[in-house]
Amino acid sequence: MVEAGAWWTVPAAPAMLLGFAVLAVTADAALDARDAGRPVTFSAAVRPFLAVPRALLSPPRRLPAPDRLLWRAGVVTVPVAAVLSTLVVPFGDHVVADLSVGVVWFNAMEVLTWAGLWLAGWGPDAAFSLVGGYRFLAQGLAYELPLMFALISTATGARSLRVADIAGAQHGLWYAVWMPFAFVVYLAGVLAFSFLGPFAYPAGRDVADGVLGETSGADRLLLQAGRWLWLASGAAMAVPLFLGGGAGPGLPAWAWSLVKTLLVLGLLVYVLRRLPVIRADRYLELAWVVLIPLAVLQALVPALVDL
DSSP: OOEEOOTTHHHHHHHHHHHHHHHHHHHHHHHHHHHTTOOOOHHHHTGGGGGHHHHHHSOOOOOSSOOHHHHHHHHHHHHHHHHHHGGGOOBTTEESOOOTTHHHHHHHHHHHHHHHHHHHHHTTOOHHHHHHHHHHHHHHHHHHHHHHHHHHHHHHHHTOSOHHHHHHTTTTSOHHHHOHHHHHHHHHHHHHHTTOGGGOGGGOGGGTTGGGTTOOHHHHHHHHHHHHHHHHHHHHHHHHHHSOTTOOSSSOHHHHHHHHHHHHHHHHHHHHTTSOOOOHHHHHHHIIIIIHHHHHHHHHHHHHHHO
């Protein structure tokens, strides 16, 4: 039974999300040091955080004719949407908001990131950032429909859009086992809306970091934080959707949720460093020709089982 609305869950959810994001950044920095042949030390793991004070103190970049309102709105939207997405993610037996349409809420917050990154690319009134914004829209056209069908598969299996119902409906047989394609598509979608690893095309070096190129100081820090917050949020949401939530032997529900989230997050951090960046046009072709038909077939499996 999931308990919703406890006052302490309101500050606990974003604090936990931030903790997961910090762990992901630390693990990524450690892997980066190992891949570069440097010793994996504590200083190497916390190296990305040493730039935070300098970023907070550095002045914003001045451009000829930016739309500052839209630019700032886009920059803020990305991390805020990531935090809001966790309101419906149960952690153990507790959740901030036990919405009857929790899956829709999570997907809506993810789609809100589309608008945020587009505005972050449009606002500077600069060529490379605009190209980065367009790249994310093209990438979104590729990953969004397969991701939605993956979410629909879990909701169909549980006959509910409530996240706690989906976790409770798995009864020892996780959806990751009998909906493996939906699980893989969901994890790919997490990397895509975090625009990290193979889906870092909107922030590609060939266009001077794209949507990140014209940001500096606190604005750049917010966008970078938004990427890792979304990665952590996606990993946390994978637990109730595909891994049975907090169910498990021997440990309390919150401990199982913690363990499963860390395992999914570790897998995502490992994968994002092992795959090359995919061009949006090639991923779009793959998505519409291969992924969407297979995702539809995957969604039919729980529908036929329920029927």
